[in-house]
Amino acid sequence: DIVLTQSPDSLAVSLGERATINCKSSQSVLYNSNNKNFLAWYQQRPGQPPKLLISWASTRESGVPDRFSGSGSGTDFTLVISSLQAEDVAVYYCQQFYTTPYTFGQGTKLEIK
Amino acid sequence: QVLLVQSGTEVKKPGASVTVSCQTSGYTFTTYDLHWVRQAPGQGLEWMGWMNPNSGSSDSAQKFQGRVTMTRNTSVTSGYMHLSGLTSEDTAVYYCVRGPFGYFDFWGPGTLISVSS
Numbered sequence: 001d002i003v004l005t006q007s008p009d010s011l012a013v014s015l016g017e018r019a020t021i022n023c024k025s026s027q028s029v030l031y032n033s034n035n036k037n038f039l040a041w042y043q044q045r046p047g048q049p050p051k052l053l054i055s056w057a058s059t060r061e062s063g064v065p066d067r068f069s070g071s072g073s074g075t076d077f078t079l080v081i082s083s084l085q086a087e088d089v090a091v092y093y094c095q096q097f098y099t100t101p102y103t104f105g106q107g108t109k110l111e112i113k
Numbered sequence: 114q115v116l117l118v119q120s121g122t123e124v125k126k127p128g129a130s131v132t133v134s135c136q137t138s139g140y141t142f143t144t145y146d147l148h149w150v151r152q153a154p155g156q157g158l159e160w161m162g163w164m165n166p167n168s169g170s171s172d173s174a175q176k177f178q179g180r181v182t183m184t185r186n187t188s189v190t191s192g193y194m195h196l197s198g199l200t201s202e203d204t205a206v207y208y209c210v211r212g213p214f215g216y217f218d219f220w221g222p223g224t225l226i227s228v229s230s
Binding site for chain 1: 148157158159160163172174175208212214215216217218219220221222223
């Protein structure tokens with residue numbers, strides 16, 4: 001199984017500041033034939049189901065604010081929130097859909113400093 | 114708009130079985146795979162398996178094989194997840210999710226399954 005390891009486990013950032021979450025995969029999730037990375041990012045606010053933020057490592061979903069961005073390739077990926085807002089308090093997960101069983105990172109809890 | 118509506122909370126004894134339903138609307142049911150993801154209390158997300166609503170074919174993570182069955186009824190655009198041999202470790206919120214390519218773009222609200230003697 002592909003293991004995704006997120007860092008840090010928790011993060012406290014001041015409002016308006018930048019938050020960076022990393023996701024490292026135990027094997028590449030880059031599909032060479034189409035040069036796409038099979039990695040997604042989700043936001044889960046307390047008491048709610050997860051919400052898809054980014055697919056294909058860097059494609060922002062419709063309606064997701066542009067302060068959220070994803071980057072990386074192969075085994076190393078990053079989610080950046082450029083200017084933290086109060087409503088961004090949540091747990092963030094990466095997920096690989098390169099191969100089954102699809103797996104998630106352990107989650108990163110983001111709080112306001 | 115795309116909606117996934119799930120059945121309600123269930124309380125079960127160890128050894129019992131449970132079926133969670135997921136009624137979809139707002140899109141063509143047979144066009145997108147339906148997946149099941151669970152989350153134990155205070156824990157992370159765990160993918161259980163998926164079903165192709167068009168063909169009815171399904172597959173599950175190895176740890177659930179032999180215990181989980183995923184089916185559908187296309188006439189009511191609904192999917193179902195049946196889990197048998199419940200233990201306390203199956204206590205979790207179970208989500209049905211739409212999965213276009215293996216990522217999950219729409220989530221149901223979740224169904225709490227509590228297993229306790």
